[in-house]
Every structure is written in structure tokens, then in C-alpha cells.
Amino acid sequence: MNEPLTRRQILALAAVSTAAMTLAANGSAWSQEAAPASSGKVDAAKLLEQGSLKDMVMGKADAPVTIVEYASMTCPHCAHFSVTTLPTIKAKYIDTGKAKLILREFPFDPRAAAAFMLARCAPEERYYPLVEVLFKQQEQWAAAANAEEPLLQISKLAGFTQESFKACLTNQKLLDDVNAVRERGANDFGVDSTPTFFINGAKYSGALTVDQMSAIIDPLL
Numbered sequence: 001m002n003e004p005l006t007r008r009q010i011l012a013l014a015a016v017s018t019a020a021m022t023l024a025a026n027g028s029a030w031s032q033e034a035a036p037a038s039s040g041k042v043d044a045a046k047l048l049e050q051g052s053l054k055d056m057v058m059g060k061a062d063a064p065v066t067i068v069e070y071a072s073m074t075c076p077h078c079a080h081f082s083v084t085t086l087p088t089i090k091a092k093y094i095d096t097g098k099a100k101l102i103l104r105e106f107p108f109d110p111r112a113a114a115a116f117m118l119a120r121c122a123p124e125e126r127y128y129p130l131v132e133v134l135f136k137q138q139e140q141w142a143a144a145a146n147a148e149e150p151l152l153q154i155s156k157l158a159g160f161t162q163e164s165f166k167a168c169l170t171n172q173k174l175l176d177d178v179n180a181v182r183e184r185g186a187n188d189f190g191v192d193s194t195p196t197f198f199i200n201g202a203k204y205s206g207a208l209t210v211d212q213m214s215a216i217i218d219p220l221l
Helices: 007-033 076-094 110-121 124-136 138-142 148-156 162-169 172-189 210-220
Strands: 065-071 099-105 196-199 202-205
Touching (some): 065 172, 076 099, 099 172, 110 124, 110 138, 110 148, 124 148, 138 148, 148 162
């Protein structure tokens, strides 16, 4: 038979319960704001060296914080980050000159490579807008029986014709360059999943939340 609780034990349990309720009501933000542990650090200067493709920079070149994201266009976690987290990070840090973002290609399949190629073939000022639409409409083309038609329709929004669309997707050098970006990310910086972020050289894997990114970025400002 269980022994009855003593008054001391009841008071102790009450104190624990009160603390737990306080944390649940008010302290959950503490855990949300805690910076996730970095899985390592790379040479930031080497990371920013020019690769096979020109880095597409979102934000001011002299921003004190640099976010390098390796992504795959067919990765649902990458799409989730692009749709739900990036707009807030852009407004809070990128548009205010505190951080800049560099998206790098890490395609896991031919469709992801094709989507990246189309973004690269678009005029530079349309690169990130096209990437944004491709992520927003990912389910429409990434899981389609034939991805060509939905990709063509999306590309037309960025000014492609059927001829320029075909020319882009048959550009072997561009495909080789996209694959080289991926190989460099894997071989030089240990990227093996997407999204992978390097924030001033510190590595973080997974689709970070706004709170997590803020907790990483704020101490660097």
C-alpha cells in the first residue's frame, strides 16, 4: 500500500506545480527564444568565396550578419521556411540592413535542379521572387505526374517563353554549375540535408523558426 503523503511532500509538490504552471503560462517564450545549438563552424571567409555560380544576395552587401542557406527546391522543409519564416526575417533583419541572405543550390533530384536552373535563367531582379513562387507552389509541380507544364506556367510569370524555358532546361553548363554548388556544399562544408544554414559561419540544420533565428542573430548585432 502506498504511504500517505506528508505535509512536507505536499508543500514540495505544490511548489513544483506552481513553478510548472508559471513556466507554462509565462516562460514558454524562454524556450522559444533560446538559440539552438550549432552543429559546428566553418571558415566564414571560405564559405563566401565565389563558387561555380554567382551568389544571389538578398539584402545589403555590408550587413553584419550573413545567412547562407543550402536548400533543395523540392524539399518541403525548405518551402515551409520560405513561406512561413523568411518573410518575418526579411522584414526584421534583411530589409533593415542587419542581415543578408544567400541561397545556394543543393538539389536532391532532377526536378529540384530544373527549378533552380529556371531561377538562374531569370533576370537577377526576378531570382528571389521566382524562388518564392516556386516554393509557394511546390506541391503543384514537385509532385505532379509531369512537372514540365506547371513549371512552364510558373516561369511565364517571370517572363519566360516556351522557347527560353526549353533553352534554360537544356543548358548543360548551367546544370553542371548547379551540381557543382551542391558538391562544394557537401564536400567543403559538410552539408547533407536541407535546409542547412550557416549564420556568420555557424552551422544549423533544419527549418529554423523566427524565434530561433532571432536568438542566433541578435547577439551578433
